[in-house]
Amino acid sequence: MPALLPLLLLCLRLLRAEPPAYPAVISPQDPTLLIGSSLTATCTVSADLRLRAQDLYWTLNGRRLPAASYTALGPTTLSVALARLNGSRQQSGDNLVCHSRDGGILAGSCLYVGLPPEKPVNISCWSKNMKDLTCTWAPGTEGETFLHTNYTLKYKLRWYGRDNTCQEYHTAGPYSCHIPKDLALFTPYEIWVEASNRLGVAVSDVVMLDILDVVTTDPPSDVHVSRVGDLEDQLSVRWSSPPALKDFLFQAKYQIQYRVEDSSEWKVVDDVGNQTSCRLAGLRPGTVYFVQVRCNPFGIYGSKKAGIWSDWSNPTAASTPRSERTAGGCDPKGGEQNTTLRRELKQFFGWVKKHSYGCSNLSIKLYDQWRVWLQKSHKTRNQVLPGDKL
Protein backbone atom coordinates (compact mmCIF):
# COMPACT_ATOMS: atom_id res chain seq x y z
CA MET A 1 0.00 0.00 0.00
CA PRO A 2 2.57 2.65 0.98
CA ALA A 3 4.52 1.99 -2.22
CA LEU A 4 1.50 2.79 -4.35
CA LEU A 5 0.99 6.20 -2.73
CA PRO A 6 3.71 8.11 -4.59
CA LEU A 7 2.59 6.52 -7.84
CA LEU A 8 -0.97 7.60 -7.15
CA LEU A 9 0.12 11.14 -6.41
CA LEU A 10 2.13 11.23 -9.61
CA CYS A 11 -0.85 10.13 -11.64
CA LEU A 12 -3.09 12.67 -10.00
CA ARG A 13 -0.62 15.39 -10.75
CA LEU A 14 -0.48 14.48 -14.44
CA LEU A 15 -4.24 14.26 -14.77
CA ARG A 16 -4.94 17.57 -13.01
CA ALA A 17 -5.97 20.21 -15.58
CA GLU A 18 -3.33 22.93 -15.18
CA PRO A 19 -3.16 25.92 -17.49
CA PRO A 20 0.03 25.60 -19.54
CA ALA A 21 2.81 27.89 -18.27
CA TYR A 22 3.17 29.41 -21.74
CA PRO A 23 0.01 29.17 -23.82
CA ALA A 24 1.74 30.03 -27.09
CA VAL A 25 5.18 30.58 -28.55
CA ILE A 26 6.16 33.40 -30.93
CA SER A 27 9.04 33.19 -33.34
CA PRO A 28 11.28 35.11 -33.62
CA GLN A 29 11.37 36.00 -29.96
CA ASP A 30 12.73 39.51 -29.25
CA PRO A 31 14.53 40.07 -32.58
CA THR A 32 16.69 43.06 -33.45
CA LEU A 33 16.10 44.62 -36.87
CA LEU A 34 17.32 47.46 -39.03
CA ILE A 35 14.84 50.24 -39.83
CA GLY A 36 13.01 49.51 -43.05
CA SER A 37 13.39 45.76 -42.86
CA SER A 38 10.50 43.32 -43.08
CA LEU A 39 9.56 40.56 -40.70
CA THR A 40 7.33 37.49 -40.73
CA ALA A 41 6.42 36.30 -37.25
CA THR A 42 4.58 33.12 -36.28
CA CYS A 43 2.46 32.29 -33.26
CA THR A 44 2.08 28.61 -32.37
CA VAL A 45 -0.57 27.82 -29.81
CA SER A 46 -0.17 25.04 -27.30
CA ALA A 47 -2.21 21.95 -28.24
CA ASP A 48 -4.02 21.77 -24.85
CA LEU A 49 -5.73 25.06 -25.46
CA ARG A 50 -7.84 23.75 -28.30
CA LEU A 51 -7.52 26.97 -30.25
CA ARG A 52 -7.08 27.05 -33.99
CA ALA A 53 -5.16 29.45 -36.18
CA GLN A 54 -8.35 31.25 -37.22
CA ASP A 55 -9.14 32.03 -33.57
CA LEU A 56 -6.04 34.19 -33.24
CA TYR A 57 -5.13 37.78 -34.07
CA TRP A 58 -2.12 40.07 -33.76
CA THR A 59 -1.53 43.53 -32.28
CA LEU A 60 1.54 45.74 -32.51
CA ASN A 61 1.90 48.33 -29.71
CA GLY A 62 -1.76 47.86 -28.84
CA ARG A 63 -3.06 48.31 -32.42
CA ARG A 64 -4.70 45.41 -34.17
CA LEU A 65 -2.91 44.32 -37.35
CA PRO A 66 -5.00 43.84 -40.52
CA ALA A 67 -6.20 40.29 -41.16
CA ALA A 68 -4.95 40.64 -44.73
CA SER A 69 -1.41 40.29 -43.45
CA TYR A 70 -2.15 36.97 -41.71
CA THR A 71 -1.44 33.51 -43.07
CA ALA A 72 -2.34 30.22 -41.40
CA LEU A 73 0.71 27.97 -41.59
CA GLY A 74 -0.85 25.06 -39.83
CA PRO A 75 -3.84 24.19 -37.64
CA THR A 76 -2.33 25.93 -34.60
CA THR A 77 0.08 28.36 -36.23
CA LEU A 78 -0.73 31.86 -37.52
CA SER A 79 1.84 34.12 -39.11
CA VAL A 80 1.85 37.87 -39.75
CA ALA A 81 3.86 39.83 -42.30
CA LEU A 82 5.26 43.22 -41.29
CA ALA A 83 6.88 45.34 -43.99
CA ARG A 84 9.18 48.38 -43.89
CA LEU A 85 9.31 48.68 -40.12
CA ASN A 86 9.73 52.11 -38.52
CA GLY A 87 12.09 52.72 -35.61
CA SER A 88 10.82 51.31 -32.29
CA ARG A 89 8.24 53.43 -30.55
CA GLN A 90 9.96 52.90 -27.19
CA GLN A 91 13.45 51.77 -26.31
CA SER A 92 12.08 48.76 -24.43
CA GLY A 93 11.00 47.34 -27.80
CA ASP A 94 7.77 47.31 -29.83
CA ASN A 95 5.18 44.96 -28.37
CA LEU A 96 4.04 42.37 -30.92
CA VAL A 97 1.33 40.30 -29.29
CA CYS A 98 -0.60 37.16 -30.29
CA HIS A 99 -4.18 37.14 -28.95
CA SER A 100 -6.99 34.63 -28.73
CA ARG A 101 -10.33 35.68 -30.15
CA ASP A 102 -11.63 37.02 -26.81
CA GLY A 103 -8.67 39.40 -26.53
CA GLY A 104 -6.63 37.35 -24.07
CA ILE A 105 -2.85 37.53 -24.42
CA LEU A 106 -1.25 34.25 -25.44
CA ALA A 107 2.31 35.38 -26.12
CA GLY A 108 4.37 38.41 -27.02
CA SER A 109 7.65 39.38 -28.63
CA CYS A 110 9.61 42.62 -28.27
CA LEU A 111 10.83 44.03 -31.57
CA TYR A 112 13.93 46.18 -31.45
CA VAL A 113 13.99 48.23 -34.66
CA GLY A 114 16.59 50.90 -35.11
CA LEU A 115 19.96 51.96 -36.42
CA PRO A 116 23.51 51.21 -35.37
CA PRO A 117 25.14 54.06 -33.43
CA GLU A 118 27.10 56.88 -35.05
CA LYS A 119 30.59 57.91 -33.95
CA PRO A 120 30.35 60.14 -30.88
CA VAL A 121 31.81 63.61 -31.55
CA ASN A 122 32.91 66.83 -29.82
CA ILE A 123 34.77 65.30 -26.91
CA SER A 124 35.72 68.08 -24.52
CA CYS A 125 37.31 67.71 -21.11
CA TRP A 126 38.33 69.79 -18.13
CA SER A 127 40.22 69.13 -14.92
CA LYS A 128 39.33 70.75 -11.62
CA ASN A 129 42.53 71.82 -9.92
CA MET A 130 44.48 69.07 -11.70
CA LYS A 131 42.81 66.50 -9.44
CA ASP A 132 40.23 64.91 -11.73
CA LEU A 133 38.93 64.93 -15.29
CA THR A 134 35.39 65.38 -16.57
CA CYS A 135 34.60 64.83 -20.24
CA THR A 136 31.50 65.44 -22.27
CA TRP A 137 30.66 64.38 -25.82
CA ALA A 138 27.76 64.42 -28.23
CA PRO A 139 26.17 61.43 -29.99
CA GLY A 140 26.95 61.44 -33.71
CA THR A 141 24.30 63.15 -35.88
CA GLU A 142 21.09 64.42 -34.35
CA GLY A 143 19.53 61.15 -35.44
CA GLU A 144 17.77 58.90 -33.00
CA THR A 145 18.92 55.32 -33.06
CA PHE A 146 15.61 54.21 -31.46
CA LEU A 147 17.57 51.65 -29.48
CA HIS A 148 19.14 52.00 -26.08
CA THR A 149 22.72 53.10 -26.73
CA ASN A 150 25.46 52.60 -24.18
CA TYR A 151 28.41 54.97 -24.09
CA THR A 152 31.77 54.08 -22.62
CA LEU A 153 34.56 56.59 -22.17
CA LYS A 154 38.04 55.13 -22.33
CA TYR A 155 41.43 56.66 -21.75
CA LYS A 156 45.07 55.71 -21.65
CA LEU A 157 48.41 57.41 -21.28
CA ARG A 158 50.07 57.99 -24.60
CA TRP A 159 53.03 55.69 -25.40
CA TYR A 160 52.32 53.29 -22.57
CA GLY A 161 49.71 52.13 -20.15
CA ARG A 162 46.66 50.00 -20.67
CA ASP A 163 43.14 51.12 -21.52
CA ASN A 164 41.12 52.42 -18.60
CA THR A 165 37.36 52.74 -18.49
CA CYS A 166 35.57 55.67 -16.92
CA GLN A 167 33.01 54.58 -14.31
CA GLU A 168 31.04 57.64 -13.15
CA TYR A 169 28.60 58.70 -15.84
CA HIS A 170 26.05 61.52 -16.17
CA THR A 171 27.90 63.88 -13.80
CA ALA A 172 27.62 66.84 -16.17
CA GLY A 173 24.69 65.97 -18.40
CA PRO A 174 23.56 62.77 -20.14
CA TYR A 175 26.74 62.40 -22.20
CA SER A 176 29.44 62.91 -19.64
CA CYS A 177 31.80 60.98 -17.43
CA HIS A 178 33.99 61.81 -14.46
CA ILE A 179 37.41 60.34 -13.68
CA PRO A 180 38.03 61.13 -10.01
CA LYS A 181 41.62 60.10 -9.41
CA ASP A 182 44.92 58.50 -10.46
CA LEU A 183 45.61 61.01 -13.19
CA ALA A 184 49.13 61.70 -14.32
CA LEU A 185 50.51 65.09 -15.29
CA PHE A 186 53.06 65.94 -18.00
CA THR A 187 52.21 62.99 -20.25
CA PRO A 188 49.29 63.39 -22.63
CA TYR A 189 46.21 61.18 -22.42
CA GLU A 190 44.39 59.56 -25.31
CA ILE A 191 40.65 59.70 -24.80
CA TRP A 192 37.83 58.22 -26.86
CA VAL A 193 34.18 57.21 -26.52
CA GLU A 194 32.61 53.95 -27.66
CA ALA A 195 28.92 53.83 -28.45
CA SER A 196 27.18 50.49 -28.69
CA ASN A 197 23.67 49.21 -29.12
CA ARG A 198 22.04 46.00 -30.31
CA LEU A 199 22.93 46.74 -33.91
CA GLY A 200 26.57 47.61 -33.60
CA VAL A 201 29.41 49.64 -32.18
CA ALA A 202 30.94 52.97 -33.16
CA VAL A 203 34.13 54.47 -31.82
CA SER A 204 34.87 58.20 -31.76
CA ASP A 205 38.12 59.74 -32.94
CA VAL A 206 40.85 59.76 -30.32
CA VAL A 207 41.42 63.07 -28.58
CA MET A 208 44.83 63.77 -27.13
CA LEU A 209 45.23 66.14 -24.24
CA ASP A 210 47.49 67.09 -21.40
CA ILE A 211 45.75 67.59 -18.07
CA LEU A 212 47.65 70.85 -17.55
CA ASP A 213 46.12 72.36 -20.67
CA VAL A 214 42.53 71.92 -19.51
CA VAL A 215 42.73 73.06 -15.91
CA THR A 216 39.93 75.03 -14.36
CA THR A 217 39.51 76.05 -10.78
CA ASP A 218 37.03 77.33 -8.23
CA PRO A 219 35.77 80.89 -8.53
CA PRO A 220 37.76 83.48 -6.57
CA SER A 221 36.83 83.62 -2.90
CA ASP A 222 36.17 86.55 -0.58
CA VAL A 223 34.91 88.93 -3.21
CA HIS A 224 34.39 92.33 -1.55
CA VAL A 225 32.85 95.31 -3.27
CA SER A 226 33.03 98.65 -1.53
CA ARG A 227 32.60 102.33 -2.21
CA VAL A 228 35.55 104.52 -3.01
CA GLY A 229 35.14 107.25 -0.40
CA ASP A 230 32.27 109.44 -1.47
CA LEU A 231 32.81 109.02 -5.18
CA GLU A 232 29.39 108.41 -6.67
CA ASP A 233 30.46 106.67 -9.85
CA GLN A 234 33.00 104.17 -8.63
CA LEU A 235 33.20 100.94 -6.72
CA SER A 236 36.27 99.03 -5.66
CA VAL A 237 36.35 95.23 -6.07
CA ARG A 238 38.79 93.03 -4.19
CA TRP A 239 39.10 89.23 -4.10
CA SER A 240 41.45 86.41 -3.18
CA SER A 241 42.89 84.01 -5.68
CA PRO A 242 41.16 80.60 -5.50
CA PRO A 243 42.77 78.71 -2.60
CA ALA A 244 43.30 75.37 -4.35
CA LEU A 245 45.75 76.77 -6.88
CA LYS A 246 46.99 79.85 -5.11
CA ASP A 247 50.59 78.68 -5.24
CA PHE A 248 50.45 78.37 -9.02
CA LEU A 249 48.43 81.32 -10.12
CA PHE A 250 51.17 83.80 -10.93
CA GLN A 251 49.94 83.93 -14.49
CA ALA A 252 46.20 83.63 -13.93
CA LYS A 253 43.70 85.94 -15.59
CA TYR A 254 40.59 87.36 -14.00
CA GLN A 255 37.41 88.75 -15.41
CA ILE A 256 34.75 90.85 -13.70
CA GLN A 257 31.16 91.24 -14.72
CA TYR A 258 28.65 93.59 -13.16
CA ARG A 259 25.10 94.74 -13.69
CA VAL A 260 22.56 97.09 -12.25
CA GLU A 261 20.13 95.51 -9.83
CA ASP A 262 17.08 95.48 -12.08
CA SER A 263 18.78 94.77 -15.37
CA SER A 264 19.83 91.47 -16.87
CA GLU A 265 22.60 92.91 -19.01
CA TRP A 266 26.06 92.20 -17.68
CA LYS A 267 29.03 94.43 -18.43
CA VAL A 268 32.32 92.59 -18.63
CA VAL A 269 35.69 93.95 -17.60
CA ASP A 270 38.25 91.94 -19.50
CA ASP A 271 41.60 93.51 -18.94
CA VAL A 272 41.97 92.79 -15.24
CA GLY A 273 45.18 90.81 -15.71
CA ASN A 274 46.33 88.91 -12.66
CA GLN A 275 45.62 91.62 -10.06
CA THR A 276 43.32 90.76 -7.24
CA SER A 277 41.64 94.13 -7.13
CA CYS A 278 40.01 96.47 -9.58
CA ARG A 279 38.13 99.73 -9.61
CA LEU A 280 34.91 100.05 -11.56
CA ALA A 281 34.25 103.53 -12.88
CA GLY A 282 31.58 105.33 -14.85
CA LEU A 283 28.80 103.95 -12.69
CA ARG A 284 25.47 105.49 -11.86
CA PRO A 285 25.17 107.16 -8.46
CA GLY A 286 22.78 105.78 -5.88
CA THR A 287 22.43 102.44 -7.66
CA VAL A 288 22.81 98.89 -6.44
CA TYR A 289 25.24 96.81 -8.49
CA PHE A 290 25.84 93.07 -8.54
CA VAL A 291 29.42 92.01 -9.19
CA GLN A 292 30.96 88.63 -10.04
CA VAL A 293 34.54 87.54 -10.63
CA ARG A 294 36.00 84.50 -12.33
CA CYS A 295 39.46 83.08 -12.83
CA ASN A 296 41.34 81.37 -15.66
CA PRO A 297 44.39 79.47 -14.42
CA PHE A 298 46.25 79.48 -17.72
CA GLY A 299 49.94 78.89 -17.92
CA ILE A 300 50.07 76.35 -15.11
CA TYR A 301 53.46 74.67 -15.12
CA GLY A 302 54.27 76.40 -18.33
CA SER A 303 51.26 75.24 -20.29
CA LYS A 304 50.81 77.33 -23.42
CA LYS A 305 47.13 76.64 -23.90
CA ALA A 306 44.28 79.03 -23.19
CA GLY A 307 43.03 77.47 -19.96
CA ILE A 308 39.42 77.18 -18.89
CA TRP A 309 37.45 79.86 -17.07
CA SER A 310 36.04 78.96 -13.66
CA ASP A 311 32.43 79.54 -12.76
CA TRP A 312 31.50 83.06 -11.71
CA SER A 313 31.70 83.77 -7.99
CA ASN A 314 28.43 84.30 -6.15
CA PRO A 315 27.16 87.82 -6.89
CA THR A 316 28.21 90.45 -4.38
CA ALA A 317 26.07 93.53 -4.06
CA ALA A 318 27.09 97.09 -3.29
CA SER A 319 25.63 100.50 -3.96
CA THR A 320 27.18 103.71 -5.16
CA PRO A 321 26.61 106.78 -2.98
CA ARG A 322 23.64 108.92 -3.83
CA SER A 323 24.55 112.18 -5.52
CA GLU A 324 23.76 115.33 -3.49
CA ARG A 325 21.40 116.64 -6.09
CA THR A 326 19.07 113.75 -5.81
CA ALA A 327 19.01 113.87 -1.99
CA GLY A 328 15.43 115.20 -2.08
CA GLY A 329 16.40 118.85 -2.05
CA CYS A 330 14.70 121.30 -4.35
CA ASP A 331 17.46 123.31 -5.92
CA PRO A 332 15.97 124.97 -9.01
CA LYS A 333 19.03 126.89 -10.08
CA GLY A 334 22.76 126.54 -9.97
CA GLY A 335 22.96 122.86 -10.77
CA GLU A 336 26.52 121.50 -10.82
CA GLN A 337 28.30 124.42 -9.26
CA ASN A 338 26.09 124.44 -6.24
CA THR A 339 26.55 120.76 -5.69
CA THR A 340 30.32 121.01 -5.66
CA LEU A 341 30.28 124.13 -3.49
CA ARG A 342 27.89 122.52 -1.09
CA ARG A 343 29.96 119.42 -0.86
CA GLU A 344 33.09 121.38 -0.14
CA LEU A 345 31.36 123.42 2.48
CA LYS A 346 30.17 120.29 4.18
CA GLN A 347 33.67 118.93 4.27
CA PHE A 348 34.94 122.28 5.58
CA PHE A 349 32.42 122.41 8.41
CA GLY A 350 33.19 118.86 9.32
CA TRP A 351 36.86 119.73 9.60
CA VAL A 352 36.18 122.87 11.62
CA LYS A 353 33.98 121.00 14.03
CA LYS A 354 36.71 118.46 14.62
CA HIS A 355 39.48 120.92 15.18
CA SER A 356 37.86 123.69 17.25
CA TYR A 357 35.88 124.01 20.44
CA GLY A 358 32.53 125.58 20.96
CA CYS A 359 31.51 125.47 17.34
CA SER A 360 28.58 123.14 17.79
CA ASN A 361 26.30 125.44 15.88
CA LEU A 362 28.46 125.25 12.85
CA SER A 363 26.94 122.98 10.27
CA ILE A 364 25.71 122.77 6.75
CA LYS A 365 22.26 123.60 8.07
CA LEU A 366 23.46 127.07 8.70
CA TYR A 367 24.53 127.39 5.12
CA ASP A 368 21.16 126.13 3.95
CA GLN A 369 19.35 128.62 6.16
CA TRP A 370 21.46 131.36 4.72
CA ARG A 371 20.62 130.37 1.17
CA VAL A 372 16.94 130.33 2.01
CA TRP A 373 17.24 133.77 3.48
CA LEU A 374 19.14 134.90 0.40
CA GLN A 375 16.40 133.73 -1.90
CA LYS A 376 13.78 135.50 0.19
CA SER A 377 15.41 138.86 -0.03
CA HIS A 378 16.40 140.19 -3.38
CA LYS A 379 18.25 143.03 -1.86
CA THR A 380 21.72 142.51 -0.65
CA ARG A 381 21.38 142.92 3.08
CA ASN A 382 24.04 142.45 5.71
CA GLN A 383 25.44 139.20 4.52
CA VAL A 384 25.82 136.85 7.40
CA LEU A 385 29.02 135.14 6.65
CA PRO A 386 29.13 131.46 7.64
CA GLY A 387 31.69 132.10 10.30
CA ASP A 388 29.82 135.00 11.94
CA LYS A 389 27.92 133.16 14.57
CA LEU A 390 31.04 132.01 16.30
Add this chain to the structure above:
Amino acid sequence: CALRARDSWGIFAFLCAALCNLPAVPALNGTEELGAGQSIQKTYDLTRYLEHQLRTLAGTYLNYLGPPFNEPDFNPPRLARAEQVPSATVDLDLWRGLTDNARLAANYRAYSRLLCYLRGLDGQVGTVELRHRLGHFCSSLQGLVLSIAGVMSSLGYPLPAGPAGPPAPPGAPAAPNDFLKKMDDFWLLKELQTWLWRSAKDFNRLKKKVPPAVVTLRMEARGF
Protein backbone atom coordinates in the same frame (compact mmCIF):
# COMPACT_ATOMS: atom_id res chain seq x y z
CA CYS B 1 19.10 40.71 0.00
CA ALA B 2 21.31 43.14 1.83
CA LEU B 3 20.05 46.61 2.71
CA ARG B 4 22.44 49.13 1.31
CA ALA B 5 24.01 51.19 4.10
CA ARG B 6 23.85 54.37 2.06
CA ASP B 7 20.07 54.12 1.61
CA SER B 8 19.18 53.12 5.13
CA TRP B 9 21.24 55.68 7.00
CA GLY B 10 18.87 58.59 6.63
CA ILE B 11 15.84 56.40 7.17
CA PHE B 12 17.40 54.89 10.28
CA ALA B 13 18.04 58.34 11.68
CA PHE B 14 14.43 59.27 10.94
CA LEU B 15 13.21 56.12 12.65
CA CYS B 16 15.35 56.80 15.72
CA ALA B 17 13.93 60.28 15.88
CA ALA B 18 10.43 58.87 15.61
CA LEU B 19 10.90 56.26 18.27
CA CYS B 20 12.83 58.50 20.64
CA ASN B 21 10.42 61.38 20.30
CA LEU B 22 8.35 60.35 23.29
CA PRO B 23 6.58 62.83 25.55
CA ALA B 24 7.61 62.40 29.19
CA VAL B 25 4.60 60.56 30.63
CA PRO B 26 4.69 59.42 34.24
CA ALA B 27 2.36 56.43 33.58
CA LEU B 28 3.77 52.95 34.06
CA ASN B 29 3.54 51.44 30.57
CA GLY B 30 3.05 54.90 29.14
CA THR B 31 6.25 55.47 27.21
CA GLU B 32 6.23 52.25 25.21
CA GLU B 33 2.59 52.51 24.18
CA LEU B 34 2.97 56.09 23.05
CA GLY B 35 6.13 55.16 21.17
CA ALA B 36 4.35 52.36 19.32
CA GLY B 37 1.38 54.63 18.60
CA GLN B 38 3.57 57.25 17.03
CA SER B 39 5.50 54.66 15.03
CA ILE B 40 2.26 53.28 13.67
CA GLN B 41 1.12 56.74 12.68
CA LYS B 42 4.43 57.40 10.93
CA THR B 43 4.25 54.07 9.14
CA TYR B 44 0.74 54.87 8.01
CA ASP B 45 1.93 58.23 6.71
CA LEU B 46 4.78 56.52 4.88
CA THR B 47 2.41 54.17 3.09
CA ARG B 48 0.31 57.11 1.88
CA TYR B 49 3.45 58.91 0.70
CA LEU B 50 4.69 55.81 -1.14
CA GLU B 51 1.30 55.35 -2.74
CA HIS B 52 1.59 58.84 -4.14
CA GLN B 53 5.16 58.28 -5.33
CA LEU B 54 4.21 55.00 -6.94
CA ARG B 55 1.59 56.67 -9.10
CA THR B 56 4.23 58.80 -10.79
CA LEU B 57 6.78 56.01 -10.98
CA ALA B 58 4.30 53.52 -12.42
CA GLY B 59 3.10 56.03 -14.99
CA THR B 60 6.64 56.66 -16.20
CA TYR B 61 7.60 53.00 -16.15
CA LEU B 62 4.53 51.77 -18.00
CA ASN B 63 5.04 54.40 -20.67
CA TYR B 64 8.55 53.06 -21.03
CA LEU B 65 7.16 49.54 -21.52
CA GLY B 66 4.88 50.96 -24.19
CA PRO B 67 1.31 50.13 -25.25
CA PRO B 68 -0.61 48.00 -24.35
CA PHE B 69 1.10 48.07 -20.90
CA ASN B 70 0.22 51.70 -20.29
CA GLU B 71 -3.41 51.33 -21.32
CA PRO B 72 -5.82 51.83 -18.42
CA ASP B 73 -7.74 48.56 -18.76
CA PHE B 74 -4.74 46.37 -19.49
CA ASN B 75 -5.09 43.00 -17.78
CA PRO B 76 -2.59 40.35 -18.92
CA PRO B 77 -2.66 36.79 -17.63
CA ARG B 78 -0.70 36.11 -14.48
CA LEU B 79 1.68 33.38 -15.40
CA ALA B 80 3.27 30.91 -12.99
CA ARG B 81 6.30 33.10 -12.44
CA ALA B 82 4.26 36.18 -11.48
CA GLU B 83 2.82 34.26 -8.55
CA GLN B 84 6.14 34.54 -6.76
CA VAL B 85 5.24 38.16 -6.04
CA PRO B 86 3.39 38.11 -2.69
CA SER B 87 -0.29 38.92 -3.12
CA ALA B 88 -2.09 41.52 -1.02
CA THR B 89 -5.49 40.19 -1.93
CA VAL B 90 -7.00 38.28 0.93
CA ASP B 91 -10.43 37.16 2.07
CA LEU B 92 -12.13 39.91 4.06
CA ASP B 93 -12.96 37.77 7.10
CA LEU B 94 -9.45 36.40 7.12
CA TRP B 95 -8.10 39.92 7.02
CA ARG B 96 -10.32 41.09 9.84
CA GLY B 97 -9.32 38.13 11.97
CA LEU B 98 -5.57 38.66 11.68
CA THR B 99 -3.74 39.19 14.96
CA ASP B 100 -1.63 42.31 15.15
CA ASN B 101 1.49 40.22 14.97
CA ALA B 102 0.31 38.36 11.87
CA ARG B 103 -0.84 41.61 10.27
CA LEU B 104 2.48 43.30 10.78
CA ALA B 105 4.46 40.21 9.78
CA ALA B 106 2.54 39.89 6.50
CA ASN B 107 3.34 43.51 5.66
CA TYR B 108 6.98 43.11 6.63
CA ARG B 109 7.46 39.97 4.55
CA ALA B 110 5.65 41.36 1.53
CA TYR B 111 7.58 44.63 1.36
CA SER B 112 10.93 42.94 1.96
CA ARG B 113 10.24 40.71 -1.01
CA LEU B 114 8.83 43.47 -3.19
CA LEU B 115 11.88 45.59 -2.44
CA CYS B 116 14.20 42.86 -3.67
CA TYR B 117 12.21 42.45 -6.89
CA LEU B 118 12.14 46.19 -7.45
CA ARG B 119 15.88 46.42 -7.03
CA GLY B 120 16.21 43.68 -9.64
CA LEU B 121 14.32 45.94 -12.04
CA ASP B 122 17.25 48.29 -12.25
CA GLY B 123 20.27 47.69 -14.47
CA GLN B 124 19.64 48.47 -18.08
CA VAL B 125 16.21 49.95 -17.48
CA GLY B 126 15.36 52.90 -19.72
CA THR B 127 16.36 56.45 -19.19
CA VAL B 128 18.57 57.94 -16.50
CA GLU B 129 15.48 59.74 -15.20
CA LEU B 130 13.60 56.47 -14.76
CA ARG B 131 16.53 54.89 -12.95
CA HIS B 132 16.69 57.85 -10.58
CA ARG B 133 12.97 57.62 -9.80
CA LEU B 134 13.28 53.90 -9.22
CA GLY B 135 16.27 54.39 -6.93
CA HIS B 136 14.44 57.01 -4.93
CA PHE B 137 11.37 54.82 -4.60
CA CYS B 138 13.48 51.89 -3.42
CA SER B 139 15.00 54.06 -0.69
CA SER B 140 11.56 55.11 0.48
CA LEU B 141 10.33 51.52 0.39
CA GLN B 142 13.29 50.44 2.46
CA GLY B 143 12.29 53.12 4.94
CA LEU B 144 8.86 51.53 5.12
CA VAL B 145 10.34 48.09 5.83
CA LEU B 146 12.45 49.56 8.64
CA SER B 147 9.48 51.44 9.99
CA ILE B 148 7.38 48.27 10.16
CA ALA B 149 10.29 46.53 11.90
CA GLY B 150 10.34 49.38 14.39
CA VAL B 151 6.64 49.00 15.14
CA MET B 152 7.03 45.26 15.60
CA SER B 153 9.91 45.57 18.01
CA SER B 154 8.25 48.34 20.00
CA LEU B 155 5.26 46.02 20.46
CA GLY B 156 7.51 43.17 21.44
CA TYR B 157 7.09 40.99 18.34
CA PRO B 158 9.98 39.09 16.78
CA LEU B 159 10.82 39.97 13.20
CA PRO B 160 9.91 37.31 10.64
CA ALA B 161 12.90 35.54 9.07
CA GLY B 162 14.13 37.31 5.95
CA PRO B 163 12.98 36.30 2.47
CA ALA B 164 14.43 32.89 1.67
CA GLY B 165 17.46 33.75 -0.44
CA PRO B 166 17.53 36.13 -3.39
CA PRO B 167 14.23 35.92 -5.27
CA ALA B 168 15.81 35.77 -8.68
CA PRO B 169 18.81 33.47 -8.74
CA PRO B 170 20.58 33.58 -12.10
CA GLY B 171 18.75 31.39 -14.61
CA ALA B 172 15.58 29.49 -13.75
CA PRO B 173 12.94 31.82 -12.27
CA ALA B 174 14.08 34.85 -14.32
CA ALA B 175 11.65 35.54 -17.15
CA PRO B 176 12.74 33.57 -20.26
CA ASN B 177 12.05 36.38 -22.72
CA ASP B 178 11.74 40.17 -22.82
CA PHE B 179 7.97 40.22 -23.27
CA LEU B 180 7.37 37.97 -20.28
CA LYS B 181 9.72 40.17 -18.27
CA LYS B 182 7.56 43.16 -19.19
CA MET B 183 4.51 41.30 -17.91
CA ASP B 184 6.33 40.45 -14.67
CA ASP B 185 7.25 44.13 -14.24
CA PHE B 186 3.63 45.09 -14.83
CA TRP B 187 2.38 42.71 -12.14
CA LEU B 188 5.10 43.80 -9.72
CA LEU B 189 3.90 47.40 -9.96
CA LYS B 190 0.26 46.33 -9.71
CA GLU B 191 0.96 44.25 -6.61
CA LEU B 192 2.90 47.08 -5.00
CA GLN B 193 -0.06 49.34 -5.56
CA THR B 194 -2.47 46.85 -4.04
CA TRP B 195 -0.22 46.31 -1.02
CA LEU B 196 0.06 50.03 -0.35
CA TRP B 197 -3.75 50.35 -0.42
CA ARG B 198 -4.04 47.43 1.92
CA SER B 199 -1.31 48.62 4.29
CA ALA B 200 -3.02 51.94 4.78
CA LYS B 201 -6.04 49.99 6.05
CA ASP B 202 -3.83 47.65 8.11
CA PHE B 203 -2.13 50.53 9.89
CA ASN B 204 -5.35 52.42 10.37
CA ARG B 205 -6.71 49.38 12.16
CA LEU B 206 -3.57 49.06 14.26
CA LYS B 207 -3.68 52.75 15.17
CA LYS B 208 -7.04 52.26 16.84
CA LYS B 209 -6.06 49.11 18.62
CA VAL B 210 -2.61 49.76 20.01
CA PRO B 211 -2.95 51.17 23.55
CA PRO B 212 -5.24 48.50 25.05
CA ALA B 213 -3.72 45.89 22.75
CA VAL B 214 -0.27 46.37 24.26
CA VAL B 215 -1.54 45.17 27.62
CA THR B 216 -3.33 42.21 26.00
CA LEU B 217 -0.26 41.24 24.03
CA ARG B 218 1.94 41.37 27.07
CA MET B 219 -0.36 38.89 28.71
CA GLU B 220 -0.18 36.69 25.63
CA ALA B 221 3.57 36.70 25.77
CA ARG B 222 3.48 35.47 29.33
CA GLY B 223 1.35 32.56 28.30
CA PHE B 224 -1.96 33.60 29.92
